[in-house]
Amino acid sequence: MRAGGLAGEIVGYARSAETRAVARALFCDRVTETAAEAVEGADLVVLAVPVGAMGAIAAEIGPHLKPGATVTDVGSVKQAVVDAVAPHLPAGVHFIPGHPMAGTEYSGPRSGFATLFQNRWWLLTPPEGCDAGALARLRGLIEAMGAKVDTMDAGHHDLVVAVVSHVPHAIAYTMVGVADHMRRVSQSEVIKYSAAGFRDFTRIAASDPTMWRDVFLTNKEAVLDILGRFAEELFVLQRAIRMGDGEHLHAYFTRTRAIRRGIIEAGQDTAAPDFGRAVTPAQDG
Numbered sequence: 001m002r003a004g005g006l007a008g009e010i011v012g013y014a015r016s017a018e019t020r021a022v023a024r025a026l027f028c029d030r031v032t033e034t035a036a037e038a039v040e041g042a043d044l045v046v047l048a049v050p051v052g053a054m055g056a057i058a059a060e061i062g063p064h065l066k067p068g069a070t071v072t073d074v075g076s077v078k079q080a081v082v083d084a085v086a087p088h089l090p091a092g093v094h095f096i097p098g099h100p101m102a103g104t105e106y107s108g109p110r111s112g113f114a115t116l117f118q119n120r121w122w123l124l125t126p127p128e129g130c131d132a133g134a135l136a137r138l139r140g141l142i143e144a145m146g147a148k149v150d151t152m153d154a155g156h157h158d159l160v161v162a163v164v165s166h167v168p169h170a171i172a173y174t175m176v177g178v179a180d181h182m183r184r185v186s187q188s189e190v191i192k193y194s195a196a197g198f199r200d201f202t203r204i205a206a207s208d209p210t211m212w213r214d215v216f217l218t219n220k221e222a223v224l225d226i227l228g229r230f231a232e233e234l235f236v237l238q239r240a241i242r243m244g245d246g247e248h249l250h251a252y253f254t255r256t257r258a259i260r261r262g263i264i265e266a267g268q269d270t271a272a273p274d275f276g277r278a279v280t281p282a283q284d285g
């Protein structure tokens with residue numbers, strides 16, 4: 001928003017003075033010491049805390065929102081955010097939950113960069129009867145940041161992202177756990193000789209523990225459903241390996257390669273740029 005000059009004034013709130021100072025230096029016109037102050041007079045409020053913290057923030061800001069303001073969020077799970085936030089918002093405020101399908105394993109205000117949303121999907125889950133004008137304005141802002149907008153209902157969103165984001169993270173966390181266990185057995189060789197595939201797993205497994213704890217706790221049903229399906233597929237693969245069924249393996253890998261190539265053709269595999277500056281993981285603030 002800052003790079004594109006898309007907002008009249010950007011006001012930020014974070015709990016720690018240190019985080020507020022960094023945000024002020026990098027992209028906020030003004031920072032405040034309470035969330036309530038930050039939303040006074042705002043046309044648009046963006047909640048960007050872990051999913052489990054959304055309800056408390058909504059309760060804090062609810063009474064201070066301007067009539068006609070739009071509230072959105074960037075949480076990775078949607079139904080739980082709707083349930084936690086909506087009861088705290090006064091009538092006349094438009095709540096349009098959202099989820100940018102873009103991010104990195106880094107946290108804190110230094111981890112943002114202006115091209116993060118370029119050519120990425122940003123999913124919105126407007127409630128039934130959502131104000132068309134408010135939705136059009138939010139969509140316009142997101143598109144001006146370079147993202148593509150799609151709308152769907154919150155429950156469907158949660159199932160889709162369980163497949164494309166949440167379960168892949170669970171698998172990466174688990175695989176790195178297995179390697180860590182093996183490391184004790186083989187004295188560091190597993191890490192030392194790990195090539196690109198495993199390195200990608202370790203990048204994902206370095207993501208913020210609070211954020212991902214909340215994702216798994218609040219999207220429990222969809223994640224368990226997809227993990228069950230994953231386990232079934234894994235058994236089939238295991239059996240094919242055990243039985244020496246090369247034909248099955250080749251056909252399966254040919255299908256999965258086509259999926260990967262489809263993603264590349266759709267322009268979705270844009271790696272995060274090198275920030276060129278130190279980024280601290282999981283800043284507490």
Ligand SMILES: NC(=O)c1ccc[n+]([C@@H]2O[C@H](COP(=O)([O-])OP(=O)(O)OC[C@H]3O[C@@H](n4cnc5c(N)ncnc54)[C@H](O)[C@@H]3O)[C@@H](O)[C@H]2O)c1
Binds near residue numbers: 100
């Ligand atoms: N990182 C990603 O890849 C990514 C991508 C899309 C969506 N998201 C979602 O965006 C949201 C923010 O994630 P992020 O990566 O920007 O995290 P972040 O750690 O950079 O920012 C979250 C901030 O919330 C603060 N916070 C935590 N609990 C709080 C509380 N109770 N009250 C007030 N502040 C609190 C943290 O201190 C931190 O400053 C999460 O809901 C996450 O699921 C993250």
Ligand SMILES: O=C(O)C(=O)C[C@]1(C(=O)O)C=C[C@@H](O)C=C1
Binds near residue numbers: 075101104
């Ligand atoms: O590349 C990464 O670090 C990410 O995992 C980003 C990612 C994802 O799964 O694609 C993580 C969680 C979000 O809710 C959206 C984006």
